[in-house]
Amino acid sequence: MSEQTTDTGQTDSEHPEHSEGGRYTSKGKEFTRDTRYISTRITRDGRDGFAVEAGRYRLVAARACPWANRTLIVRRLLGLEDALSVGMPGPTHDARSWTFDLDPDGKDPVLGIERLQDAYLARDPEYPRGITVPAIVDTTTGAVVTNDYAQITLDMSSEWVDHHREGAPDLYPEHLRAEIDEVNDRVFRDVNNGVYKCGFAGSQRAYDASYARLWNALDWLEDRLAGQRYLVGDSITEADVRLFTTLARFDAVYHGHFKCNRNKLSEMPALWGYARDLFQTPGFGDTIDFAQIKEHYYVVHTDINPTQIIPQGPDLSGWLTAHGRDQLGGRPFGAGTAPGPVRDDEKVSVGHSPLT
Structure with a gap:
């Protein structure tokens, strides 16, 4: 296996947590994703050798993972369920891979594999990095x-526009893309990834800087x-999807487990109202x-x-309380409409959400 270089120019020998399964921190160092x-x-044009084609691909996305959760939300908002099937690994994994332990016989019913690792190795028998979700498999x-x-x-x-449902919202409108990209850049750096940089910090100095x-x-x-009701413009965009999956996990995980404990999300009026508004919007909380x-x-x-x-907590009932964000105006789906009910085989288990 050749030595790999990260986006920061550092090698796997400097960051063994990138290639050693089950390892997330490196003592004395900051977390580097x-x-x-x-x-x-x-x-649509298949320029990389893979053209959009209904039924050909399978999205593998664990509900537990915030990065995968984004794809579940967007797939549902755009109505891609018929075009792009979904496989959902269980919430835990071992040092090797995410596994399909929630499926009958522990195998994905479409791919016929027990471990997502098998699909990565089918792409590259010497795949050197972590087995991550989401992944799209041919x-x-x-x-x-x-x-x-x-x-x-x-x-x-x-690229999947030909398979969008009627009334699908425009989550990445052309005239707002520069602003969406700018907001996404900071949200990723300091919030989406920022909570991980706190939680996986290998030194007090690294933690303190990330916390700030x-x-x-x-x-x-x-x-x-x-x-304003939404991050960019007057309707839901890609920026809202990306922030929401971190906010949904904040009080339940990041506040304690990742030591992001200046205060809870529920103690920040605008962010808590915003998060509840999205949670109660079809396509968000139901994932x-x-x-x-x-x-x-x-x-x-x-x-x-x-x-x-x-941990047993926190109390989740607050997610369904009135948020009052509609007084700020805006239309959740712009000129589009809300997605329909969640498919029976994709519903969150009873008792796992205040919605169930």
């Missing part, structure tokens, strides 16, 4: 096409959302499985929670 994803794209070969989660949702909006950046960003978002989320973080991250004890 390995962003070397499989960048192949599925497009069912004709059983091989992963891409795991580039940021590009996957953008392509769902721009996280709360500076959350205060910026609190101010921004005090006077959130709090039981799986907690099990994943508290069981898998044994280097920061060696007892693997899963």
